[in-house]
Amino acid sequence: MRTRRGNSYPMVGAQTTNSRKRMKLSSARCNFFNMLPDDIVLSILVELGSTAGCPADFVAALTTCKRFNGLGLHSLVLSKASAETFAVKAESWSACAHRFLQRCSDAGNVEASYTLGMIQFYCFQNRRNGAALMAKAAIRSHAPALYSLAIIQFNGSGGSKNVKDLIGGVTLCARAAFLGHIDSLRELGHCLKDGYGVGKNIAEGQRFLIEANARELAAICSKHSSAIMSGDWLNLHLFLRGGNPAVTCSQLISDFGFSLSPPRSHPSNRFLAGWFGNRIPDPAMRVCSYAGCGRPETRIHEFRRCSVCGVVNYCSRGCQARDWTIGHNKNCNPTVRLVNINAGGR
Known part of the structure; x- marks a missing residue:
């Protein structure tokens, strides 16, 4: 029924029904997420942090809501964060970034320990603390940390030339090479060929260099199958198999004419x-x-x-x-x- 002004009288019970529907809809929207157990939310955040491609991916999740912000700083989430989560730029370094890395390191994240250790050792000349953080990651079989500590031992970094520890460097390189680290394999191969810090063994050194090239080629082919389209594949096959003495004197895949793109740095x-x-x-x-x-x-x-x-x-x-x-x-x-x-x- 309409009034003189054209307005309609509300139907009896219609307003009450619509308000109830709106309340149910709003409550459903609010409660579905809140009803999720913390374990499920933590597992989601762990997966997000472990696959983050840049710090912004992780920070965006923390700023989504109050619950994400609280659970995102849980020790389980911080311990599983990927290396790219800590890819802070040098011009963006601050006390907050330092505290975040330290918090992740305290949670047991080896990537955070290694990254903060490198920054402390080289950028702020805090040799003792930086080496301790890298050692913390190396103890948990972090190959880049083992290799970086080996470089420090080989060069005597942070001290005089007389504090070089060649045996210690070879030991650390051997551990990283066992984990499949390409640079460590190549470093260990040259040490064996030159008798640097270890007994001279040319044949064994050449074997490590061949394995380094094989792993490097496999890594490139697995990521970019069409990136290598030129080169002498027969000579490369013989080189990796060690079947051609004239070819085995070479030490790098690039010597065969292959164009290799540099891997993304840590x-x-x-x-x-x-x-x-x-x-x-x-x-x-x-x-x-x-x-x-x-x-x-x-x-x-x-x-x-x-x-x-x-x-x-x-x-x-x-x-x-x-x-x-x-x-x-x-x-x-x-x-x-x-x-x-x-x-x-x-």
């Missing part, structure tokens, strides 16, 4: 590269020439120069091999070293 190395891009503590100190490393010298002439051109310098054999593969093989010129020697340079 977030800690990307942080070091950004940190020391514009701030070198001492102009006399050098940074590893491999762009994916970022490690600086802790004393003058700590790193070894390229024996051919004498222009670039590396913290390890692994970085030298990677830099050679991605472009130094085209730029390495022995005449540059001769010019520097004639000019009185090193």
Whole structure:
């Protein structure tokens, strides 16, 4: 029924029915999530943190709601966060980032321990604390931490030249090589071939170098099956099988004409590269020439120069091999070293 103004009288019971429907709908929307047990929400956050591709993925989840913010900082979630969750940029470093990494490390996250250890050791010259954090990750069989500690032992980083521990470096490399770390396999192979910190064994060293190349090729093919379309596959097969003595003297897959893209560096190395891009503590100190490393010298002439051109310098054999593969093989010129020697340079 309508009034003079055209308004309709409400039907009896209609308003009550509509309000009840709205209340049921709103309560259903609110309660379905709240009814989930904490264990299920934690499992979701653990999966999210372990597969995060950048810090923003994890932070966005924490800012979704109050419950996510509370459970997202649970020790179980923090202990399973991926390495990319800690990929903070050097220009964004703050006390909050340090506290978050420390909290994740205390929760048992090996990636957080390693990342914070690298930052403390190289960026803030806190050698003792940085080495302790890397050792905390190495104890739990974290291959990059084992390899980084091996580099420190080989170079005597943080101390004088006389504090090098070659046997300790070889031991750490062997442990990381057992875990399948490619750079450690290559480093150990060169140590065996040169008798550096271990008894000289050329055949065994060559075997480790072949295994490093095989693992490197397998990793690239598994990610990009069409990335390698050129090269002498027969020679490569013989090289990996060790069936051609003329080929086994080679040490890198790039020597066969294969174009290999550099692997994505660890977030800690990307942080070091950004940190020391514009701030070198001492102009006399050098940074590893491999762009994916970022490690600086802790004393003058700590790193070894390229024996051919004498222009670039590396913290390890692994970085030298990677830099050679991605472009130094085209730029390495022995005449540059001769010019520097004639000019009185090193």
